[in-house]
Amino acid sequence: MKPEEHSRKQIELAGWQVTVETYKLGDVYHCTVANVDPGARFARADGATKEEAESRAIEKATKYLAQTRRFPTV
């Protein structure tokens, strides 16, 4: 099978830049969310449509990102 409708985009979630990558394989859309720096995938979801997969993955990602604390650097 070949992946179809492959897309990558950068968006801001909870104050962090993330990459949302989606593709369709067979009848299933797979979506993953990765932080831009350093680039780790930390949330993913599947769906019957691209919108469904992305919204579910983004919902999870937003929840995880909200737990990331920022500290003073001095």
Place this chain on the structure above:
Amino acid sequence: MTATIPNVLVTTDWVAQHATDTGVRVVEVDVDTTAYDQGHIPGAAGWNWTTQLCDTLVRDIVPVNKLEELLGNTGIDNKTSIVLYGDNNNWFAAWAFWQLKIYGHEDVRIMDGGRKKWLAEGRDLSTDAPAIQKKSYKAKTADTSLRAFLPEVQAAVAGKKAGLVDVRSPDEFTGKILAPPGLPETCQRGGHIPGAKSIPWGKNCNDDGTFKSFDELKAMYAAQGITGETPVIAYCRIGERSSLTWFVMKHLLGFEKVKNYDGSWTEWGNLVGAAVEKP
């Protein structure tokens, strides 16, 4: 890629043509351990770094008997050409590569660009597990010259006899965050090991996931005083990102004395009384 040791990289084209050749075993190793099941290179096996590439009881790399079992079950013997690839520009593929070199496997290569490039090129994916005939594997004695432990890092800091390369993101290096956004915090303090140079791992790669050219890499490290003339120790948070930087310095730039400190920040940043530098 103009590498000093070019036989450690293969292209996506090469993999498309040779993935199922006799004597070749392609293995996917991802940060996201579910990625393999979302579709992988046809014929590729999948390894889970959280259970198969580490000791699951104590914090350590994979024990030799477990590695031998894993390789044998993956249809790999001592003469097999192993081709590794994964997500995030081969982040955990490099982690597997480093461990395979510690245990002396001769022919290990990384697919340049990893899963990202394969997907972007619209190449075939499969969700089927490959048919694998088990083989017997005998690992060599672990080569500890590729691995740095805490006392050696402490000595390096005290004596300034080795260059330390912190490959984490700038926000982790300065202590603004304790872990990459979205991932759980696993240390008590933020900052970096005193004297370390910040060279984020992602700078080794182009936008398409492939490694930068030899000249680009050499200039990037030289700009931070890392030339390979003195020993180098790379570290990150848990040792996987730094294994990619270790791969670059050791196998693409040809530095002789390069070690990966897999204790990394989750060890140093949790030590009572350890010196920490900020920003």
